[in-house]
Amino acid sequence: MKYVGQSIERVDAIRKVTGQAQYVGDFHMPRMLYAQVKRSPYPHAKIISIDVSKAEKLPGVRAVITGECYTKRCGLYLEDKNFLANKTVKYQGEAVAAVAAETAEIAQEACDLIEVVYEELPAVTNAIDGMKPDAPLIHPDLHTYKVAPIFFPKPHTNISHHYKLRKGDVDKAFQECDYVAEHTYYIPHVQHVPLEPHVAIAQYEYDGKLTVWASTQSPYAVRQALSVAFEIPLNKLRVISPYVGGGFGSKAGTTIEGIIIPLAMRCKGRPVKLQYSREDEFQNSYVRQGLHCKIKTGVKKDGRIHAVKNEFVWDGGAYTEYGVNIVKAGGFASAGPYNIDNVWTDSYCVYTNHPVGGPYRGFGMCEIHFAIEQNIDIVAKEIGMDPVEMRRINGLRVGDKTCMGETMVVSGYHECLEEVIKDIGYGEKSESTNPRKVRGKGIAAGWKSPSMPTNAGSAAIIRMNEDGTFFLMTSGQEIGQGSDTALTQIAAETLDVDPKLITIRTGDTDHTPYEWQTVASRTTYCAGNAVKLACEDLKKKILELAQIKLGAYKRDLEFKDGYVVHKIYTDRKVPLSEFALGLAFDDGSGVGGPAIGVGTFTLENNINYDKETGIGEHPVAFWTIGVNGAEVEVDLDTGEVKVLRMVSCFDAGKVINPETFCAQSEGAMVQAMGTALFEELILKNGHILNKNFVDYKIPTADDMPELDVKYIEHAEPTGPYGARGVGEPLMVPGAPAIANAIYDAIGVRFNRMPITAEEVLKALKEKANK
Amino acid sequence: MVLNGGTDVVIQLRDRLINPEYVVDIKRIPGLDELRFSKEEGLHIGACVNMNRLGGDENVRTYYPFLANAALSVGSKQVRNRATCAGNLINASPLADTSTPLLCLEAVLEVEGPDGKREIPINEFFVFVRKTTLQKDEIVTGIRVPYYEGAEGIFTKVSRRNKVDLSTVCSTVMKYAGQYRAAFGSVAPTPRRLPKTEACLNEGPLDDARIDRAVELALSEVSPIDDVRASKQYRLDVVAMALRRGLESLG
Structure with missing residues (x-):
């Protein structure tokens, strides 16, 4: 292929490195107002009264709102969320009132003048406690909430979704096993930490038109949610998402838009802007849900995993409108990329008085694999088998059935595994020059499928200009992952024109066509398919005209380097630009009209699984599988873990751009390392103790290990040029690979992340005392 | 201000x-x-x-x-x-x-x-x-x-992350004219010298028993707290490690 598979320069590179790219934070508009938010100091409390009179009187204040102004709930899958607290506050930092004023400083001063009287309520600060029958109820009216039919809240409890997977007969299977063991793990809350915190501007015009500029991954999903919440018809609601400075899931769905819209509605004609601080970002956007994880594994003498029983309890936070779907995804992928006949999984989403859980790169997979992949190592060691051998025996092959009962049509599991084993030098000990430091190596695998509605749709439009250049329009959102470049390459390949001739336009619901969301590692796959179909549509139309122009059958014509060329008589060719406005004849008449191609994609035969068993023939679009290896060095005196090297190999189907694939892989490994070693949102009685970079640490350049990126390509049958999504799956095996390497180095297991120096030193002392 | x-x-x-x-x-x-x-x-x-x-x-x-x-x-x-x-x-x-x-x-x-x-x-x-x-x-x-002819010192910083971080514990162990000095940070309300530890180190030749005794004294002279960055116990462990490593390097 000419353009697909090539490391062309990113189409947004120059704009970004020169600072020309505009982000919402850069937008300053005439007569703009600035919003600030009054927040709850308590994790759980009843709002007795709110007095905004002093705030309203402050000069420069234009509007003050409280939760009473808009009581309608909304949400992506479960309508449980108010943008401003209504009657009770459910987490510390929840918005209770907001102010729009001439300056951000005046707005802040006004917030300080708002007097709120609370009556504190007992808080749920642990998901396990939240499931108990006597736990305080965070959403007493849960049974009345509107919910998508694939989610199952338990009325009069804190459980907002109970996902069940029932494959085979687990109880009987455990009887048949030679060895059965149960282990527990805990994964704390972490935050996405995008470089650009959330920011949005809303402007409500006198004719009822609402425009929202937002740093968002999902302009169409935002439009839909806001339309429901504020009862604005979709033709009057425009969402614009320019460049986005990193999302990692946190900018999917709605967060801050719902706070500024009511303000804008009260200040007609004036744009209202709200910019989150870093502290807000940690507390008031989304966080990755915490997870309590119990895995019971039964194996046969030969190392075959015969049965698995999982209990996942997710700490969903105050609202789980989006989180319920992570709980589902974690549940249906709960056996990992392994061929296991008997699987029983209960995955619970539990309300707590913690920050709101939401999508985070991996969508549950990073969390469950920290458990699954350590569990494989543990069980293998317990039966005296090399963990790698156990993976070879149980890894999914083509033709095997997944835990959901579907048949694998592609699986690169074993090739990726062998590649990583070789590259990391698994089994070969390496020694530190420092006698007080020890080294170890570990391996982990992972899988992920897009957890999206089975009928999630994508659309694309390709327009040819008079000079033979193109505009490609989609609403797949560039969030740093390189989608603008990948989609441009797919268009260039399909049309056989230089990618430089194609300009991509995204992120404007009035002008760029529908895209469900930029999440689920689906953009290259779903939007890519739509782009390919749009270009094929354009080709088809042009070939109709070309056969008249060239006097040849269209079956003998092809697109080549910006021309329509006769396949046999190659000197017979016409530049594409001649068809830009249709075909013109000598007598002045024309046919065909301006050249435009349309493509829409919805994966066919993608059918919901059975509600009671979780089993289905084709419940997900595809599975992406890969393996990581890690080598670590542990300082026996300080407990400090240094990751020396990481290796990644994934089956990408088809890599559209090797350079951006490599960047995605490296970023994923480093992000995984951050969660494995440093990151935790420290929560005490519902209060976040480290909502800043002073005390929430992510890796710096100094922490970078040597990173080696590999890939294999078994084409995805339904993917554009065989591509499947990789952005999130690439992060999944990193943390457990590091944990397994630490075990190899010091012989200590950590069932909780992050594995900080303090935890390691404590464990080393305990081991020495035994 | x-x-x-x-x-x-x-x-x-x-x-x-x-x-x-x-x-x-x-x-x-x-x-x-x-x-x-x-x-x-x-x-x-x-x-x-x-x-x-x-x-x-x-x-x-x-x-x-x-x-x-x-x-x-x-x-x-x-x-x-x-x-x-x-x-x-x-x-x-x-x-x-x-x-x-x-x-x-x-x-x-x-x-x-x-x-x-x-x-x-x-x-x-x-x-x-x-x-x-x-x-x-x-x-x-x-x-x-002041200038100290021939003085040697070891600065140790233990933090959660190698770069761009605050000290969980920081310390200096210095040797000048055969005498030792030791100061620690993040182990008390102020950074401080450890006079009893220093006195012990300066009483006689530096052997294993003296180092053990000095470490014991150092732990009695500091009063770290539990906070979001580390536990008291970890800080005590680091004090012991930093003093030992400092003394081993200085000889």
Whole structure:
């Protein structure tokens, strides 16, 4: 292929490195107002009264709102969320009132003048406690909430979704096993930490038109949610998402838009802007849900995993409108990329008085694999088998059935595994020059499928200009992952024109066509398919005209380097630009009209699984599988873990751009390392103790290990040029690979992340005392 | 309120922890950016000398390498271009990175106020968390550090992350004329020398038993707390490790 598979320069590179790219934070508009938010100091409390009179009187204040102004709930899958607290506050930092004023400083001063009287309520600060029958109820009216039919809240409890997977007969299977063991793990809350915190501007015009500029991954999903919440018809609601400075899931769905819209509605004609601080970002956007994880594994003498029983309890936070779907995804992928006949999984989403859980790169997979992949190592060691051998025996092959009962049509599991084993030098000990430091190596695998509605749709439009250049329009959102470049390459390949001739336009619901969301590692796959179909549509139309122009059958014509060329008589060719406005004849008449191609994609035969068993023939679009290896060095005196090297190999189907694939892989490994070693949102009685970079640490350049990126390509049958999504799956095996390497180095297991120096030193002392 | 590097003041302003009527920038006052060394007079660090300049200075690297290491362990390169050594001391954080080498070196703070000039020895400077003996309307103009022929020192910083982090524990162990000095940060309300530990180390030859005894004394002379960065126990473990490693390196 000419353009697909090539490391062309990113189409947004120059704009970004020169600072020309505009982000919402850069937008300053005439007569703009600035919003600030009054927040709850308590994790759980009843709002007795709110007095905004002093705030309203402050000069420069234009509007003050409280939760009473808009009581309608909304949400992506479960309508449980108010943008401003209504009657009770459910987490510390929840918005209770907001102010729009001439300056951000005046707005802040006004917030300080708002007097709120609370009556504190007992808080749920642990998901396990939240499931108990006597736990305080965070959403007493849960049974009345509107919910998508694939989610199952338990009325009069804190459980907002109970996902069940029932494959085979687990109880009987455990009887048949030679060895059965149960282990527990805990994964704390972490935050996405995008470089650009959330920011949005809303402007409500006198004719009822609402425009929202937002740093968002999902302009169409935002439009839909806001339309429901504020009862604005979709033709009057425009969402614009320019460049986005990193999302990692946190900018999917709605967060801050719902706070500024009511303000804008009260200040007609004036744009209202709200910019989150870093502290807000940690507390008031989304966080990755915490997870309590119990895995019971039964194996046969030969190392075959015969049965698995999982209990996942997710700490969903105050609202789980989006989180319920992570709980589902974690549940249906709960056996990992392994061929296991008997699987029983209960995955619970539990309300707590913690920050709101939401999508985070991996969508549950990073969390469950920290458990699954350590569990494989543990069980293998317990039966005296090399963990790698156990993976070879149980890894999914083509033709095997997944835990959901579907048949694998592609699986690169074993090739990726062998590649990583070789590259990391698994089994070969390496020694530190420092006698007080020890080294170890570990391996982990992972899988992920897009957890999206089975009928999630994508659309694309390709327009040819008079000079033979193109505009490609989609609403797949560039969030740093390189989608603008990948989609441009797919268009260039399909049309056989230089990618430089194609300009991509995204992120404007009035002008760029529908895209469900930029999440689920689906953009290259779903939007890519739509782009390919749009270009094929354009080709088809042009070939109709070309056969008249060239006097040849269209079956003998092809697109080549910006021309329509006769396949046999190659000197017979016409530049594409001649068809830009249709075909013109000598007598002045024309046919065909301006050249435009349309493509829409919805994966066919993608059918919901059975509600009671979780089993289905084709419940997900595809599975992406890969393996990581890690080598670590542990300082026996300080407990400090240094990751020396990481290796990644994934089956990408088809890599559209090797350079951006490599960047995605490296970023994923480093992000995984951050969660494995440093990151935790420290929560005490519902209060976040480290909502800043002073005390929430992510890796710096100094922490970078040597990173080696590999890939294999078994084409995805339904993917554009065989591509499947990789952005999130690439992060999944990193943390457990590091944990397994630490075990190899010091012989200590950590069932909780992050594995900080303090935890390691404590464990080393305990081991020495035994 | 005095603004020097601003790496503490600006954050306190942003977090609305302080609300001063005036902020006075002292960076342009002539002479305050002076950094000079002679074996006779020792090192003079002007109040406005930033951490990168201090840590990168040839004389500091040659004659006070552990002070240079401490200066270069502060924050990020960008922060060190702003942050000053004087500000690091005046902020009086228990974990001020340059405090432990300067405590061992028995530095003197040069102070000027409405009543003229005076000097405050560093061991009389820190009173409590963010409290010093600096009086209202006084400013620190410089730090004087004596020169010690043949002195050696080890600066240790243990933090959650290798770079751009605060110390979980920081320390300096120094040897001069056969005598040891030890100072620790983030183990008490102020950075502090450990007199009993030093006395033990200086009573006789340094053997394993003496090191064990010194470590035991060090642990009794510090009083770390549990906080979001580390537990008390981890800090105690690090104190023991840093003292042992320091003594092993110095011999």
